[in-house]
Amino acid sequence: MSIWEYANPRKFMALSGAVLPWVSAAAAIVLVGGLIWGFFFTPDDFRQGSTVKIIYLHVPAAIMATSVWFMMLVTSLIWLIRRHHVSALAAKAAAPVGMVFTLIGLFTGAVWGQPMWGSWWEWDPRLTAFLILFLFYLGYIALWEAVENPDAAADLTSVLCLVGTVFAVISRYAILFWNQGLHQGASLSMDAEENVADVFAYPLWTSIGGFFLLFLALVLYRTRTEIRARRLQALVQRERMA
């Protein structure tokens, strides 16, 4: 038994159809649970007041925004090297999810930044890289729609994904590369001095788990749709040729 067996669309559809209800239910429970825990049952921060509750949206969305791009990088590389169609379609399916997570990260960051920094936006290295990552998501989605031949579209978007990875890396690790900008360091860290207090960390980890499970459910669901759309496209082409 090999993981490559699931590159077969039939096997992927069978497995994803079986696990999708469970993943979706887990996503709903963990995400709603994490957000309710964070919003209703955590104290205010002594410095940031109640705005600390935005952490349960902003940090998971930002982590997932870059993680989704890395997942797209892996599936794009699998497409370029092994030419598995399911892999390319999984990357295509993941892009709108990653784009929405990036938008949530930008929006909640602006709403949080205004009262804390006195500004909705700063051309800080991390924020700028994150905005460029959002533009890469838009470009990636537009490129898939613009190229009619699906294999050519998969090739071109895979190359775009490789280029965009630079900004995904910068947006996640900018704080390590440049010791400047308004954005704070990591909220979650192995370093006890840097890590947020447990009362905030536990619901935060739960929210991160919820965002991850939501992504997993959506990418499975959307990949199934893309596989069906590819089959539909093939049938329509055969009809035209007949």
Added chain:
Amino acid sequence: MMPDLGAYRVEVLSAYAGTLLLLAVLVAASIWKARRTLRQLRDAEARRENVK
């Protein structure tokens, strides 16, 4: 039940409302596209069976 958000009530509530709205649009759009694609695929497969 509603926590006291103090001076930052608008910021916190708008962050939650905006996020939930974006997630709801994403889920709804995914479901809408999936249903439309499945319906079109079934129609195309039915046409193919009729031709046979």
